[in-house]
Amino acid sequence: MSVTELFGSSEAKAATPAQTLTIRRPDDWHVHLRDGAMLKAVLPFTAAQFKRGIIMPNLVPPVTSVDAASAYRERILAARPDGNDFTPLMTCYLTDSTHPDEIERGFRDGVWAAAKLYPSGATTNSHHGVTSIPKLAPVLERMEKIGMPVLVHGEATDPAVDIFDREAVFMETEMLPLLKRHQGLKVVVEHVTTAETVELVRAHAGRAAATVTPHHLIINRTSIFQGGLRPHLYCLPVAKRERHRLALRKAVTAGDGNFFIGTDTAPHLRSAKQAECCSAGVFGGATALQTYVQVFDEEGALDHFEAFASENGARFYGLPLNEGTITLEKRPCRVSPTVAVGEEDVVIFRGGEELPWSLGEVRG
Ligand SMILES: NC(=O)N[C@@H](CC(=O)O)C(=O)O
Numbered sequence: 001m002s003v004t005e006l007f008g009s010s011e012a013k014a015a016t017p018a019q020t021l022t023i024r025r026p027d028d029w030h031v032h033l034r035d036g037a038m039l040k041a042v043l044p045f046t047a048a049q050f051k052r053g054i055i056m057p058n059l060v061p062p063v064t065s066v067d068a069a070s071a072y073r074e075r076i077l078a079a080r081p082d083g084n085d086f087t088p089l090m091t092c093y094l095t096d097s098t099h100p101d102e103i104e105r106g107f108r109d110g111v112w113a114a115a116k117l118y119p120s121g122a123t124t125n126s127h128h129g130v131t132s133i134p135k136l137a138p139v140l141e142r143m144e145k146i147g148m149p150v151l152v153h154g155e156a157t158d159p160a161v162d163i164f165d166r167e168a169v170f171m172e173t174e175m176l177p178l179l180k181r182h183q184g185l186k187v188v189v190e191h192v193t194t195a196e197t198v199e200l201v202r203a204h205a206g207r208a209a210a211t212v213t214p215h216h217l218i219i220n221r222t223s224i225f226q227g228g229l230r231p232h233l234y235c236l237p238v239a240k241r242e243r244h245r246l247a248l249r250k251a252v253t254a255g256d257g258n259f260f261i262g263t264d265t266a267p268h269l270r271s272a273k274q275a276e277c278c279s280a281g282v283f284g285g286a287t288a289l290q291t292y293v294q295v296f297d298e299e300g301a302l303d304h305f306e307a308f309a310s311e312n313g314a315r316f317y318g319l320p321l322n323e324g325t326i327t328l329e330k331r332p333c334r335v336s337p338t339v340a341v342g343e344e345d346v347v348i349f350r351g352g353e354e355l356p357w358s359l360g361e362v363r364g
């Protein structure tokens, strides 16, 4: 499928866009590709924009072994459109019984790029996650020793904690003690949603970093209730107040090396979203770069976009920067509202809206 078929055509057919921005090819440090027909349907969007992606392991069953990760990587490679060079970077789903040796073996063999810590019950497909982070110490110590990053879904799981406070409570009760116990461990605070978490990450610069999603830069918690209940805007961590959205926009556009792209593109079938109990996750993968670059443009920070998109993440993970470039064009485009998956479909975040920026050419 061509980029035009995937992303829709630019509406202004005028030969020259108002502005173009050519950057080193970017990476997405937080991607849910799922499996089977869903993988086949959503991967082209991510693979058209990003050179590499950190692949989340919350499949059913979760990806907990080196063999399962290798097999999943093969399925992703096989699902790429012809000629596409997208590189999946695999992660290990940590459980109470993860063994440090399995972690080290997979990392040394180049299968694992990182391990993912889901507090048990915190989010979609996390029930096999960790029930006690202090008890995970032997695994985290090994990761610290071998330089392997831990990626954390940072939300408290006590059902008594208000859903809008779950990230804040986790940071106080779990993240700060973890950073204190493991002072040499590389920690990525995934999908940050609060001003306070931004400050926590800054205060631990060098060993802590954060991914920021496109949707948390665009919506606040009121958006979820705009004119009614909007299931396609429900994700975890749930979007917070406007002041937090503004703090996230400031954090990513400030030119600070601790923040990088992690779309948390998390497709669910429409039937799972428009349901009595709506699944958590926003499918942002199809409009990710267009959205991020729009935010940087609106904040007058296009000069900081390349670092956020294509450098900070690789540096934090200790991986080489990509070769090649992608050009972003300031001319309106409209991405399709949905993507078909078998008989069903998935609703695309900002699909059908006029977006001010379009994807241009990828080179190298
Ligand atoms: N973000 C979400 O709301 N959902 C993610 C899981 C996650 O990243 O927490 C998913 O897998 O659907």
Ligand SMILES: [Zn+2]
Pocket: 123, 153, 190, 191, 236, 237
């Ligand atoms: Zn998460």
Ligand SMILES: [Zn+2]
Pocket: 030, 032, 056, 264, 265, 266
């Ligand atoms: Zn996620």
